[in-house]
Amino acid sequence: MTVRVGVLGATGAVGQRLIQLLDPHPDFEIAALTASESSAGKSYRDAAKWRVEAPIPDDVADITVGATTPDAVPDDVDLIFSSLPSSIGAEVEPEFCEAGYVVSSNSSNGRMDEDVPLTIPEVNADHVDLIEVQRDERGWDGALLKNPNCSTITMVPPLAALDRAFDLTDVRVSTLQAVSGAGYSGVSSMEIIDNAIPHIGGEEQKMETESRKLLGSFDGAEVELNDMDVAASCNRIATLDGHLENVWTDTADDVTVEEAEDAMASVTGIDLPSSPERLITVFEEPDRPQPRLDRNVEDGMGVAVGGFRETTDGVQFNCLAHNTMRGAAGASVLNGELLAQRGYI
Ligand SMILES: NC(=O)C1=CN([C@@H]2O[C@H](COP(=O)(O)OP(=O)(O)OC[C@H]3O[C@@H](n4cnc5c(N)ncnc54)[C@H](OP(=O)(O)O)[C@@H]3O)[C@@H](O)[C@H]2O)C=CC1
Numbered sequence: 001m002t003v004r005v006g007v008l009g010a011t012g013a014v015g016q017r018l019i020q021l022l023d024p025h026p027d028f029e030i031a032a033l034t035a036s037e038s039s040a041g042k043s044y045r046d047a048a049k050w051r052v053e054a055p056i057p058d059d060v061a062d063i064t065v066g067a068t069t070p071d072a073v074p075d076d077v078d079l080i081f082s083s084l085p086s087s088i089g090a091e092v093e094p095e096f097c098e099a100g101y102v103v104s105s106n107s108s109n110g111r112m113d114e115d116v117p118l119t120i121p122e123v124n125a126d127h128v129d130l131i132e133v134q135r136d137e138r139g140w141d142g143a144l145l146k147n148p149n150c151s152t153i154t155m156v157p158p159l160a161a162l163d164r165a166f167d168l169t170d171v172r173v174s175t176l177q178a179v180s181g182a183g184y185s186g187v188s189s190m191e192i193i194d195n196a197i198p199h200i201g202g203e204e205q206k207m208e209t210e211s212r213k214l215l216g217s218f219d220g221a222e223v224e225l226n227d228m229d230v231a232a233s234c235n236r237i238a239t240l241d242g243h244l245e246n247v248w249t250d251t252a253d254d255v256t257v258e259e260a261e262d263a264m265a266s267v268t269g270i271d272l273p274s275s276p277e278r279l280i281t282v283f284e285e286p287d288r289p290q291p292r293l294d295r296n297v298e299d300g301m302g303v304a305v306g307g308f309r310e311t312t313d314g315v316q317f318n319c320l321a322h323n324t325m326r327g328a329a330g331a332s333v334l335n336g337e338l339l340a341q342r343g344y345i
């Protein structure tokens with residue numbers, strides 16, 4: 001069955017990545033693109049400053065961009081991907097859900113709301129059924145599903161493997177985040193060249209809270225947050241794509257480096273078109289993973305780990321993922337596939 005999809009915020013950095021992934025998708029067909037009032041009414045080719053390495057797909061280039069309102073999207077669109085600024089997402093995503101659309105959103109608004117599922121399908125696919133609670137409470141025919149923040153997505157798959165096997169108690173993480181995470185005009189060259197910026201607004205709190213929701217347990221009514229303690233420190237560096245993170249963990253059960261590597265290496269993808277065969281690639285070389293060399297592991301949908309060391313109460317390691325693929329557009333597409341598989345569209 002082909003699912004007709006719409007993209008809100010289609011002209012943006014993440015919107016362009018969504019188009020790159022959706023145009024050749026086996027089950028999804030792009031049927032509507034929206035952006036701000038200044039783009040509405042233009043062809044996608046004229047509205048978008050296209051910056052993806054591959055050319056704009058011909059069939060997409062000629063689509064007329066619509067306004068970001070439910071009325072501007074055809075009724076036969078079954079699934080909406082949203083990559084709007086969070087302030088706009090907070091306003092319009094509920095309107096789409098109320099109008100009956102099912103929305104897979106990458107924007108940060110609402111991620112921690114109690115009746116909004118936040119999922120990485122390989123980690124906590126069962127949380128998607130929180131939609132039943134959401135529909136009861138909000139009276140929506142549609143639904144809202146979120147993917148997490150890109151830095152959070154990078155560290156949670158390896159943490160999930162450790163938590164399952166050795167019971168995590170404490171996590172400390174320091175990030176080295178690429179400039180694409182801030183959007184095309186987010187950080188000026190004068191700020192970032194020959195520099196590193198030890199502050200990314202709101203990012204630390206997102207990593208500390210979203211990770212506990214993702215690794216929490218869902219009992220059919222609510223998500224109980226994982227009781228591990230998480231502390232994050234976030235830094236912007238002058239790489240283009242790929243967030244690298246240094247992680248220190250404490251576990252309740254003893255763990256060796258070999259056991260931690262085995263636990264992560266044995267995690268497989270799941271039966272969804274965008275899930276990679278190997279979710280976590282373990283590097284033995286002490287200087288890997290690196291952003292330029294390893295961000296495209298598993299076509300940008302994998303997480304790379306390495307640099308393992310035993311610590312007093314657990315293990316230390318480094319992890320890396322492509323922040324606009326696995327960390328944003330790819331994460332939303334995967335969530336859309338999960339919604340389809342679970343019969344929500
Ligand atoms: N998961 C993650 O970690 C990541 C998440 N993000 C999030 O994804 C979202 C999009 O980011 P990004 O693509 O970099 O942003 P951009 O600024 O590149 O794109 C924003 C998009 O939203 C549209 N837009 C802006 N204002 C309005 C409005 N008032 N009404 C309707 N549409 C509007 C823009 O349209 P127009 O071109 O017409 O202005 C454009 O299509 C953000 O919430 C960002 O925080 C981003 C990167 C990674």
Ligand SMILES: N[C@@H](CC(=O)OP(=O)(O)O)C(=O)O
Binds near residue numbers: 150
């Ligand atoms: N803040 C992230 C990107 C981002 O937009 O995250 P979020 O989806 O949580 O707003 C970064 O700078 O790399």
